[in-house]
Amino acid sequence: MKVLKLNAISPVADEVFKGYEYSDKVENPDGIMLRSFAMHDYPLGENLLAVARAGAGVNNIPIDKCTEKGIVVFNTPGANANAVKELVLCELFLGGRKIVDAANWAQTLKGQEGISKLVEKGKSKFVGQEIMGKKLGVIGLGAIGAMVANAAIHLGMSVVGYDPFISVKSAWMIDRRVEFTDDLNVVFKSCDFITVHVPLTPDTKGMFNKKTLAACKDGVVIINNSRGDLVVSEDIVEAVAGGKVSRYITDFPDETLLGKENILCVPHLGASTPEAEDNCAYMAGKQLTDYLENGNITNSVNYPSVSMPRDSAARVCVHHKNVKEILSKILAIISSQGINVAHMQDQSKGEYAYLVLDLDEVPSAACIDLIRGVKDVIRVRCL
Missing domain, CATH: 3.40.50.720 (NAD(P)-binding Rossmann-like Domain)
Structure with missing residues (x-):
């Protein structure tokens, strides 16, 4: 996977992203790490899954646009x-x-x-x-x-x-x-x-x-x-x-x-210590990798917290609008394929929700496409 740095980030994050393509030159990233970079005019690529802010404030990130596209925005409350x-x-x-x-x-x-x-x-x-x-x-x-x-x-x-x-x-x-x-x-x-x-x-x-x-x-x-x-x-x-x-x-x-x-x-020195920068970079990096690899969400400002251990054959993650009957429609598709749901969490945050399904077998590409076709489904990933 590819993670783009939009600011200088503490080297502590380098170890977190070991095995990733991680630099300030990455194109079409799956994830973005940043501190104060102003993203409001920044293009949100089709591959972009998440943005992690190494710090607490997120007014430099277009939260509404990200939410509409199923892009999870993380911050690091308490790290600094x-x-x-x-x-x-x-x-x-x-x-x-x-x-x-x-x-x-x-x-x-x-x-x-x-x-x-x-x-x-x-x-x-x-x-x-x-x-x-x-x-x-x-x-x-x-x-x-x-x-x-x-x-x-x-x-x-x-x-x-x-x-x-x-x-x-x-x-x-x-x-x-x-x-x-x-x-x-x-x-x-x-x-x-x-x-x-x-x-x-x-x-x-x-x-x-x-x-x-x-x-x-x-x-x-x-x-x-x-x-x-x-x-x-x-x-x-x-x-x-x-x-x-x-x-x-x-x-x-x-x-x-x-x-x-x-x-x-004072020239914005609140988190300007090596200790705070290290803490924020590590926390943001761990949250981003856990989401990219496992679909778990912790400390997101635009989607609810959902976290489950991985112990099934496949995991399907669905971003959707928080509307009636959408869950039953998704589960009906899974059931129609003869696949058992081992574990499930569906949590909402305002108008949006996030569903994680652990399945006993890997669903077909056609099954995933059927879920994508459900009205008010925003994004689907199969891990």
């Missing part, structure tokens, strides 16, 4: 969680203490006489606040948000978390001292620091805007390492200039934010 958590902790301190401004000012003293006296005289301009005893609001309690909340508790902060979609797994991970709320206004009104860890969706785009910023506690520090468009840049600039927000720290610089006092722009 520790790297992002550590950056957030760093930014909590930077938000409380004017360390960057102070360090930049100290550099201007080079060549002047009496530097120690100048330091003592000038340091009062950079007085900041400690984070111990302050309240942190964590919006989004997935892998990263949960780790940030726990770390903040151990740093002496009180923490309130908001996540209407929290998973059972994340809930079990979170320190019992973290307070939960189902009202986002509680976070805005009561927190000294707010950090956001949610995906960019039509519902979350611009969630920090003139109205919500006005509801925040005076002097709040806001940290955004998720996606730039969660915050309306013009509105946050106005809120910082007016003192409502004491500091905005973001991993997503833009023209509106750069050069503004009390706005600290």
